[in-house]
Amino acid sequence: MPKSCATRAEFLSVLPEFRTFGPTSTGQVTVNFATAGDTFTITSGNELLPKSITFTGSFTPTLGTEFQSDASPEEIAASLAASINVRGELCKASHVGAVIYLESIETGVDGLHTLSCDPLAAFTLPPDGKLTGGAALIDQALACACSQINLECWGKKAQCAHIYLTAHMLTVAAGGEAGPVESRKIDKIEEKFGTIWNPDLDPSFGTTKWGRLYLQLKSTLLILPVAGRRHLVAPGRIRGWWYC
Numbered sequence: 446m447p448k449s450c451a452t453r454a455e456f457l458s459v460l461p462e463f464r465t466f467g468p469t470s471t472g473q474v475t476v477n478f479a480t481a482g483d484t485f486t487i488t489s490g491n492e493l494l495p496k497s498i499t500f501t502g503s504f505t506p507t508l509g510t511e512f513q514s515d516a517s518p519e520e521i522a523a524s525l526a527a528s529i530n531v532r533g534e535l536c537k538a539s540h541v542g543a544v545i546y547l548e549s550i551e552t553g554v555d556g557l558h559t560l561s562c563d564p565l566a567a568f569t570l571p572p573d574g575k576l577t578g579g580a581a582l583i584d585q586a587l588a589c590a591c592s593q594i595n596l597e598c599w600g601k602k603a604q605c606a607h608i609y610l611t612a613h614m615l616t617v618a619a620g621g622e623a624g625p626v627e628s629r630k631i632d633k634i635e636e637k638f639g640t641i642w643n644p645d646l647d648p649s650f651g652t653t654k655w656g657r658l659y660l661q662l663k664s665t666l667l668i669l670p671v672a673g674r675r676h677l678v679a680p681g682r683i684r685g686w687w688y689c
Contacts, residue, residue: 456608
């Protein structure tokens with residue numbers, strides 16, 4: 446395993462259950478003008494099941510996209526929004542004037558869809574050209590977890606540690622999981638969750654299975670405290686030993 450943090454694709458390949466983490470994605474596109482033949486495409490961000498739906502202003506009433514070349518932006522927006530809702534494969538849409546508001550019908554990373562159009566003059570895309578949602582939260586957690594991993598210290602275990610730490614952070618953010626059940630109460634029976642932890646390590650990691658796996662992996666490292674600057678031989682080393 447490479448000595449590096451994991452990418453989103455690598456993280457999801459190991460823990461595919463996090464593909465649906467986070468909310469649906471949302472975005473918008475503004476209609477400028479269009480003529481028969483202009484297209485509007487929404488492409489799924491799901492790397493495993495790539496697909497797209499394309500709407501063409503070429504007089505195809507079954508898709509709800511029929512409009513004349515001199516139609517107003519509001520009329521075109523209404524037509525395309527209706528078309529998206531008729532297809533119902535990737536997104537649902539509404540419109541206010543010439544602005545089409547899109548919402549993914551999928552959650553997490555699968556809700557990340559790319560917007561495109563040809564010619565580009567037909568529509569104004571948001572700055573990033575994408576619907577944003579759950580995928581952004583996963584990327585944020587990956588970046589945050591990576592900043593807490595000392596790659597030199599973890600070595601070949603760095604990517605695995607990064608995956609466990611990211612999964613722990615996402616689970617905590619979602620309010621999920623706790624420690625083992627210590628007691629339970631139904632009506633007059635109480636339920637209390639405990640934490641599995643090592644007194645020498647942060648007990649907060651014991652609240653999720655991913656945090657416990659992270660601690661277990663961390664326990665295999667040689668970790669020495671920094672006694673003082675005079676003992677520091679080189680960045681990241683104490684008398685020849687790497688520290689975390």
